[in-house]
Amino acid sequence: MKKILIVEDDTFLQGLSATKLTKAGYQVMTATNADDATKLMDADTPDFVLLDIMLPGTDGYGILKKIRENTKMTKTPVIVFSNLAEDKDIAKAKELGATDFMIKSNFTLDELVEKIKGILG
Amino acid sequence: MDNSTDIEALRRENADLRKMNDMKSDWISISAHQLRTSLSAVKWILKMFIDGDFGKLTNEQTGFIGKAFDSNERMITLVNELLSLNHTEQTSLTYNFQNHDIVALTDSVIFDFSGESYKKGVPVVFLKPTTPLPPCAFDEEKIRVVIQNLIENAIKYSNHGDKVIISITPSPTAIEISVKDSGIGIPAAEQDKILSKFFRATNAKAHDPIGSGLGLYTTKSIVERHGGKLSFESEENSGTTFHFTLPLQRSGDGAAA
Numbered sequence: 088m089k090k091i092l093i094v095e096d097d098t099f100l101q102g103l104s105a106t107k108l109t110k111a112g113y114q115v116m117t118a119t120n121a122d123d124a125t126k127l128m129d130a131d132t133p134d135f136v137l138l139d140i141m142l143p144g145t146d147g148y149g150i151l152k153k154i155r156e157n158t159k160m161t162k163t164p165v166i167v168f169s170n171l172a173e174d175k176d177i178a179k180a181k182e183l184g185a186t187d188f189m190i191k192s193n194f195t196l197d198e199l200v201e202k203i204k205g206i207l208g
Numbered sequence: 209m210d211n212s213t214d215i216e217a218l219r220r221e222n223a224d225l226r227k228m229n230d231m232k233s234d235w236i237s238i239s240a241h242q243l244r245t246s247l248s249a250v251k252w253i254l255k256m257f258i259d260g261d262f263g264k265l266t267n268e269q270t271g272f273i274g275k276a277f278d279s280n281e282r283m284i285t286l287v288n289e290l291l292s293l294n295h296t297e298q299t300s301l302t303y304n305f306q307n308h309d310i311v312a313l314t315d316s317v318i319f320d321f322s323g324e325s326y327k328k329g330v331p332v333v334f335l336k337p338t339t340p341l342p343p344c345a346f347d348e349e350k351i352r353v354v355i356q357n358l359i360e361n362a363i364k365y366s367n368h369g370d371k372v373i374i375s376i377t378p379s380p381t382a383i384e385i386s387v388k389d390s391g392i393g394i395p396a397a398e399q400d401k402i403l404s405k406f407f408r409a410t411n412a413k414a415h416d417p418i419g420s421g422l423g424l425y426t427t428k429s430i431v432e433r434h435g436g437k438l439s440f441e442s443e444e445n446s447g448t449t450f451h452f453t454l455p456l457q458r459s460g461d462g463a464a465a
Contacts, residue, residue: 097245103252141241170244173237173291192244192284195255 089207090114092133094124094150095168096142100191104137104168107196108203121145125153132159135207137199138185140169140176148183155184164206168199232406236290243287250280279320286353293426303433305345310376310383310454311336313348317355318374321363329368332359335375344383344454350430351454357423358387358450364416365448366391382436382453390447399442403428411444427452 091108095101096119105115116133118124120143127133136154140147147167154160164186169176172190180188186206189199254277256262258270265273318332325332362372370390377384392411394402401407406421424438431438431452442448 097249099249100245100252103249103256107252107256170241170248171237190244191248192251192287196252197255197259 088112088114089134090116090131091135091137091203092116092118092124092127093137094118094121094142094147095137095139096120097139104196104199107200111200111204113203119143121150121153124150128154128157128160133163135203136163136165137168137203138165140167140171140180148179151180151183151185166202166206240287240291244284247280247284247287251277251284254280275319282320282352282356285349286356289353290422290426293422293429303347303350305347305434307343307345308348308351310341310344310346310351310385313352314355314374314376314385317352317359320356321359324360324363325372328363328366330363330366330370330372332363332372332374335373337376337378339378341376341378341383342456344456346434346454347430351434354427354430354452355385355387357427358452361423362387362389362391362448362450365389365393365412370447381457382455384451384453386449386451388447388449393444393446393448394440394442395444399440402440403438 091113093101093104093108093115095104095117098119101117101119105117108115113135116127116131118127122144138147138150142150147169151165151167154163154165165184167180167185167188168191169188170191172188177188187202189202194202254273257265257273258277314334318334321332359372359374366372366389373386373388375386375388377386392415394409395411398407398409402409403424405425407425408421428438431454435455436453438450438452440448440450
């Protein structure tokens with residue numbers, strides 16, 4: 088079973104995404120901040136990361152940078168899933184190695200699942 | 209004042225303006241983020257209802273939840289458009305001018321506000337034209353935003369029991385849509401500023417502290433891109449009537465599109 092890490096500080100949105108992805112057959116781990124996300128990734132390397140940008144403390148860009156510095160995760164697909172979506176935010180995420188950038192309000196959870204299935208196969 | 213002091217003063221002013229402009233951009237970006245977060249939650253939940261994730265719905269339930277989903281989608285579109293307005297102002301937004309039915313569009317917007325209208329005790333009355341309207345080309349989604357903004361304001365600034373009256377009148381050269389309320393009105397001294405970006409009248413802020421001051425500015429920009437005119441008459445404590453026109457023949461169609 089493929090493991091997905093969701094990093095999202097809004098617990099309501101996190102709960103909904105986790106429910107949907109679990110139903111779609113993935114093993115889901117969740118974190119609301121960078122420290123928890125790092126601990127989870129160190130303990131059990133995920134196959135996929137769904138990453139919010141605006142987080143308390145270290146933001147999503149900081150986490151993405153750490154992910155790409157982690158030798159076990161240089162190729163792990165990371166979708167930045169945020170509502171902060173100015174051109175400069177998208178450019179920054181791409182530059183740091185994000186696989187894709189999705190604006191939460193522009194997608195339904197089904198579309199997100201489809202997207203992840205497309206990437207993980 | 210000598211030249212160097214002059215230049216120094218201009219430089220400072222320029223730096224201040226740039227800083228204000230950046231602050232404005234950041235403010236819009238952060239507000240859009242907050243709005244989108246709530247809109248995402250609503251969208252995802254409604255979609256899960258529609259998909260039957262929480263059990264099978266009756267046809268009536270599916271119908272209403274579908275309407276709610278569509279309304280929410282329009283709000284998401286609006287936030288996206290406000291963001292693109294922030295980026296490019298109105299000049300490079302693309303407009304799609306085609307013949308549409310303004311009466312049907314107005315009806316559909318009024319339907320969207322039926323909940324709000326009921327909650328506030330402000331009925332919306334639509335005086336439909338008695339004769340068929342001449343064909344008129346406009347961007348349906350943009351004009352939807354215009355009608356939404358005007359009705360939303362009219363309801364918001366009315367008092368319980370007041371009516372909002374919408375009418376559509378054709379003239380030989382244009383169609384005029386009017387939205388009349390009997391609400392708080394716009395103070396005479398502030399009427400010349402009411403269409404400016406971020407401006408909110410003193411009594412409007414007191415009546416409802418939440419508001420960006422972007423609605424009428426966006427409305428005016430959209431109407432003007434259609435070659436129309438946004439105007440109003442208002443008296444404090446007796447109400448406001450907004451009018452906008454959609455010309456039947458837009459001058460320089462190619463240039464305006």
